[in-house]
Amino acid sequence: MAADPLLLGTAVAPARPRLARLQSTLRALLAQRKAAVGGAIVLLFVVAAIFASQLAPYPPTEQNLADAMQGPSAAHWLGTDSFGQDILSRLLYGARSALWIGFASVALGLAVGVPLGLIAGLRGGRTEWLIMRIVDGLLAFPELIMAMAFMAVLGLGMGNVVYALALSFVGPFARTVRADVLQVKARPFVEAARLMGVPAREIVLRHVLPNVASPILIQAGMRVSIAILLGSGLSFLGLGVVPPTPDWGLMIAEGRGFISMAPWMSGMPGLALALLLVGLNLFAEGLRDALDPRTR
């Protein structure tokens, strides 16, 4: 998705080959730096999520009404919310649900979407037609609306958020994989392998899958940040993770009513979310640069 500062540099047609080589080296380096910075930010959040129980100064759901809505201080670095819960502690635990929703839903979406796309692309004929029409239908629903409808049927809670988001990712993944499989299938080496009598399973695993892996990986990288955004959005709407689970979207929603008295209540979780999204986007873009020869 989205804005991509990457597309930016790609248009220059280099005049001299040496300049071109220098430019492409520079660009690859830049991409590495982008991925490195993004990866570092994401790693920070992963560490925060894993060691939340050690790092958090207070239990995330410990209420202390005497200390409600205090600004940032030595005792509460990022302040407290309207129940007197420590915001830093809730942020650290919130990283858990954010990352879990992001990665689990994308993984599940891949687990369903990739085989569907493979089957459609390889089998062709009626199977392909049927699968692609269902995928088209799924893609016609805006992802958030589909997730909301799914939550309405399944009920609230973190597990269902993962299922709902995964379902909305099946379509895009299946479509990407199918399109790539169609291209790879037409390439001479696949035909050669077929003529040499390599079994179909082997062709799929050794020749087709590796060649469609990087576009899928690029897509998956981009989807993680969308999943986290949608997940916290659902919580914000009151249709996702349920309180008292520490969740950034919920925290932003709770702080909304106190924005003039205690702006840190919404502000801090929002900043954490923004930082994580920047990290994930940078990493995904760096990943694409590294994997996609066209942008190199």
Add this chain to the structure above:
Amino acid sequence: MAELSASGWPRRGLRLPGRAAFFRGAGTLAQTALVLLVVSIVSFLFLKASPGDPVALMLGSDYSKESYDQLYRQLGLDRPLPLQYLQWLGRFVQGDWGRSYISGQDIFEMAVLQALPVTLTLAALSLLIALLVGIPLGVLAAVRRNSWIDMLASAVAIGGNAFPSFYLGVLLIWWFGVALEWFPTMGFVAPWQDLRAGLWHLVLPALTLGAWYVGLIAATTRSSLLEVLQQPYMTAARARGEPAWRVVWVHGMRNVLMPLVTVIGLQLGGMLRGGVMTEVVFTLPGLGMMITTAVQTREYIVVQAGIMITALLFISVNFIVDRTYTVLDPRLRRHGR
């Protein structure tokens, strides 16, 4: 895409000269019709899968077995599923979408006549803001490459992605609504009834939703313009002595429109996503608000209407985007698309 033979392997050299345009045109329509069919089936199944008994809901807490059975038959729930689907579809097409159990309001009226215009107004205004800011920003970034304005453009792009509408909306309410008191922070006044107050209420929501698009539009404009600037005809235009602004804005922009339309169409999902959250943040009575409330109160029939209408919106915009290509690029007209 290559045509496929029965075995699924690409068949080479299959072309439909002459009548290709007609076939592809009809193909798009047929494809859209198929998508609509799948969408309607999914929406119908959604209501079937949702928990709760519609008959009990309609009758309230106190009812007899006879009245239950009567309504059950009256609603056609005793018939086989495909028949129920056709019945539902027939009613849907006629605009008979049922009544809300809670407010008793007609759902077609609620969704199409009341909520949809709000959502469309918000989307149009946001897109307008995004284009008015994004295109000049992208052009400047391309013309003054690697200058501070170029950096600003990419910063806006990164920021737009990182600040989801529900957070940006809260921030804008805090700064411009609560602290500075410049703009109202909630509620909707229809611009077609009171233009001034209407637009006034929409400033912050449209900024919130538009901000996300600005970076995207600027980045697309920049990258396509950079590509175009390298083309020989641009050098030719400059060599003819045409002023710089004309070269960029007339010859250059013509070629930027196409990728711009593509990006706007592709990111429609993002627009709807942001729109739902923006509506909830600013309590605008649009489709997003309607669906959110309906999910919270478990009014599945209203959710279903929301699903159908957003999907229809989605499909029709994609269709329009597809058609726009032929308008923007004369080369596509001859061969059809």
